Amino acid sequence: MHHRSPTIRIALVGFGNVGKTLVERLGGAYQRALREEGAQVRVTGIATRSHGIAVDPQGLDSRSVLRLIRSGRSLGALHRGPVVKSTKHFIKTVPADVLVELTPLDPKRGEPATTHVRLALARRMHVISANKGPVAFALARLRALARRKGRAFLYEGAVMDGAPIFNLVERCLPGTKILSFRGTLNGTTSLILSRMEDGLRAADALREAQALGIAEADPRHDLDGWDGAIKGCALAHAFWGIRVLPTRVRRKGIGGITARDVRRALRHGERLRLVVRGERRGQQVRITVAPEAISLDDPLAGRGGDSALLLETDLAGEIAIVEREGTVDQTAYAVLSDLLAILRRPDRGEAR
Amino acid sequence: MHHRSPTIRIALVGFGNVGKTLVERLGGAYQRALREEGAQVRVTGIATRSHGIAVDPQGLDSRSVLRLIRSGRSLGALHRGPVVKSTKHFIKTVPADVLVELTPLDPKRGEPATTHVRLALARRMHVISANKGPVAFALARLRALARRKGRAFLYEGAVMDGAPIFNLVERCLPGTKILSFRGTLNGTTSLILSRMEDGLRAADALREAQALGIAEADPRHDLDGWDGAIKGCALAHAFWGIRVLPTRVRRKGIGGITARDVRRALRHGERLRLVVRGERRGQQVRITVAPEAISLDDPLAGRGGDSALLLETDLAGEIAIVEREGTVDQTAYAVLSDLLAILRRPDRGEAR
Numbered sequence: 001m002h003h004r005s006p007t008i009r010i011a012l013v014g015f016g017n018v019g020k021t022l023v024e025r026l027g028g029a030y031q032r033a034l035r036e037e038g039a040q041v042r043v044t045g046i047a048t049r050s051h052g053i054a055v056d057p058q059g060l061d062s063r064s065v066l067r068l069i070r071s072g073r074s075l076g077a078l079h080r081g082p083v084v085k086s087t088k089h090f091i092k093t094v095p096a097d098v099l100v101e102l103t104p105l106d107p108k109r110g111e112p113a114t115t116h117v118r119l120a121l122a123r124r125m126h127v128i129s130a131n132k133g134p135v136a137f138a139l140a141r142l143r144a145l146a147r148r149k150g151r152a153f154l155y156e157g158a159v160m161d162g163a164p165i166f167n168l169v170e171r172c173l174p175g176t177k178i179l180s181f182r183g184t185l186n187g188t189t190s191l192i193l194s195r196m197e198d199g200l201r202a203a204d205a206l207r208e209a210q211a212l213g214i215a216e217a218d219p220r221h222d223l224d225g226w227d228g229a230i231k232g233c234a235l236a237h238a239f240w241g242i243r244v245l246p247t248r249v250r251r252k253g254i255g256g257i258t259a260r261d262v263r264r265a266l267r268h269g270e271r272l273r274l275v276v277r278g279e280r281r282g283q284q285v286r287i288t289v290a291p292e293a294i295s296l297d298d299p300l301a302g303r304g305g306d307s308a309l310l311l312e313t314d315l316a317g318e319i320a321i322v323e324r325e326g327t328v329d330q331t332a333y334a335v336l337s338d339l340l341a342i343l344r345r346p347d348r349g350e351a352r
Numbered sequence: 353m354h355h356r357s358p359t360i361r362i363a364l365v366g367f368g369n370v371g372k373t374l375v376e377r378l379g380g381a382y383q384r385a386l387r388e389e390g391a392q393v394r395v396t397g398i399a400t401r402s403h404g405i406a407v408d409p410q411g412l413d414s415r416s417v418l419r420l421i422r423s424g425r426s427l428g429a430l431h432r433g434p435v436v437k438s439t440k441h442f443i444k445t446v447p448a449d450v451l452v453e454l455t456p457l458d459p460k461r462g463e464p465a466t467t468h469v470r471l472a473l474a475r476r477m478h479v480i481s482a483n484k485g486p487v488a489f490a491l492a493r494l495r496a497l498a499r500r501k502g503r504a505f506l507y508e509g510a511v512m513d514g515a516p517i518f519n520l521v522e523r524c525l526p527g528t529k530i531l532s533f534r535g536t537l538n539g540t541t542s543l544i545l546s547r548m549e550d551g552l553r554a555a556d557a558l559r560e561a562q563a564l565g566i567a568e569a570d571p572r573h574d575l576d577g578w579d580g581a582i583k584g585c586a587l588a589h590a591f592w593g594i595r596v597l598p599t600r601v602r603r604k605g606i607g608g609i610t611a612r613d614v615r616r617a618l619r620h621g622e623r624l625r626l627v628v629r630g631e632r633r634g635q636q637v638r639i640t641v642a643p644e645a646i647s648l649d650d651p652l653a654g655r656g657g658d659s660a661l662l663l664e665t666d667l668a669g670e671i672a673i674v675e676r677e678g679t680v681d682q683t684a685y686a687v688l689s690d691l692l693a694i695l696r697r698p699d700r701g702e703a704r
Contacts, residue, residue: 033527162668164524171523172516174692175385316514324670340526
């Protein structure tokens with residue numbers, strides 16, 4: 001007798017590099033992993049900023065989606081059913097079990113992502129966010145909402161792409177307390193400072209980061225430390241359950257750093273990087289973002305494309321996790337890993 | 353109404369630095385973590401190589417145990433009940449729910465640890481091993497036995513002390529395949545090579561490693577790559593389910609390395625380390641141990657006290673985990689983390 005695999009229906013809000021990679025791989029490289037979980041995925045809706053909205057309860061064809069996007073056309077041609085008037089309307093009505101939140105962030109408010117997550121949980125969808133905003137600004141509230149609704153809110157891709165930092169702390173360090181952390185969490189500034197070591201000018205290095213698709217939509221948010229500040233707040237919120245507003249982070253960017261500074265550090269066996277630090281003392285959490293000279297034997301002193309997070313714990317000493325040459329592929333993997341975690345829940349939502 | 357916390361009874365085989373630290377901390381720093389799990393631990397038996405065997409169903413007093421050991425006396429004075437004739441007899445009769453295996457290893461056969469694990473699982477005890485031998489030589493068999501008996505066999509401390517490498521792969525990288533790994537897994541050789549960079553002679557650096565308690569009982573097993581070979585086999589067995597005998601590992605030690613080699617590497621921006629590599633192609637696994645010149649921006653090029661493992665995955669890119677300045681404290685933590693995993697099982701063994 002042949003049993004059909006259960007199908008989980010997912011909807012995407014935001015369709016940039018990560019979303020495109022995800023949809024492409026769900027139809028390809030990720031299928032083995034999903035099959036091993038005894039499941040298949042159907043993408044039933046995509047809401048984009050500039051290519052319209054498409055919903056199809058029977059599932060959107062990934063090749064058609066990618067063809068339309070790449071030729072600059074709207075997804076509207078693939079839409080089935082009543083007109084969807086807005087992204088919020090999409091989230092409230094799309095026939096899906098899981099919402100994947102991938103919109104660009106307004107870093108000062110964590111919106112619209114936080115609202116999207118809240119709306120989806122409220123109607124009892126699981127939510128996966130690769131967006132640091134909701135984690136930094138609203139994790140405790142969103143977790144509580146998810147618990148009340150019996151649904152999952154997962155966000156492994158929000159910081160350090162596919163390197164499993166939230167899951168490492170939650171699943172692999174039982175009984176420990178994180179005392180402090182420090183990390184090179186902003187790929188754009190690491191790449192710029194590393195290319196300056198090679199003799200490149202900062203502006204040219206920035207263009208390289210933009211070509212690689214790792215820079216923020218507005219690269220000033222990378223250079224002035226805003227991106228790092230929000231990531232530090234996201235980690236603090238997840239590790240300690242304490243909300244720190246990014247505006248409260250002491251923040252210094254890399255704007256004042258010259259080629260001479262970079263070379264002088266190297267002569268001293270050090271490498272300049274923009275470092276995010278977090279420290280907890282009782283209920284007080286302090287987060288800072290600033291350039292630091294890092295000794296070459298430190299886990300944070302990797303190549304320009306690497307990111308690293310070092311955790312100081314009470315019982316397990318100091319442990320670092322390093323992602324080498326992170327790309328959107330790894331962020332898409334983080335969404336897959338969250339999806340697999342949902343599929344392993346006893347209460348996973350499934351299409352009827 | 354007052355409920356007593358459930359008590360889990362543990363027995364230790366082997367009582368070196370890790371065992372002593374574990375017993376000390378179970379009565380101290382680890383109590384908070386156990387209380388948060390709603391459990392308490394009672395050490396009901398300890399079998400040592402040169403300080404006798406003690407069993408007490410009511411629990412051994414940790415301060416008395418440590419006082420006797422430190423003054424070089426036998427634990428026999430604390431023993432209650434019939435005489436225990438041997439370590440095997442101890443394992444077969446000790447009134448405990450969990451056996452913690454910490455004996456020194458015969459690296460050519462993985463014994464007596466493998467037999468100890470097998471005997472304990474056979475009588476339906478959970479087993480925690482901080483011993484790489486059983487993992488390298490017998491993991492698949494021991495896992496199958498544990499499954500048949502409905503008990504856990506856990507071994508996070510077998511490689512890289514408290515850094516959660518087995519759990520990282522099992523719990524945090526769902527759906528990925530490990531394609532290859534490379535690591536600085538032998539603390540003694542990393543420390544020696546790093547101290548040679550500082551100008552120390554190899555023999556003096558070895559004495560330092562021995563004073564720190566990180567060298568193998570027979571330090572030749574560190575220097576000639578045996579320890580690394582067994583660790584490589586343990587990782588391969590765990591990641592790929594394929595057994596490779598350590599005798600089949602292509603192995604080169606650090607014996608031939610001179611101070612001049614170390615300095616020349618540094619001048620080229622490289623650091624010499626004994627590197628364990630593993631690679632899978634289909635059902636073929638190749639493991640090698642050899643000194644390598646590592647670029648300073650590589651996660652493996654840390655300080656002498658650091659160890660690192662880099663994983664090349666199919667879907668999540670390259671991820672490294674680094675342990676800074678590993679000590680027996682971290683290995684004791686690995687045992688605690690395995691113990692907490694057992695306490696979270698629905699079928700955890702408890703004292704009646």
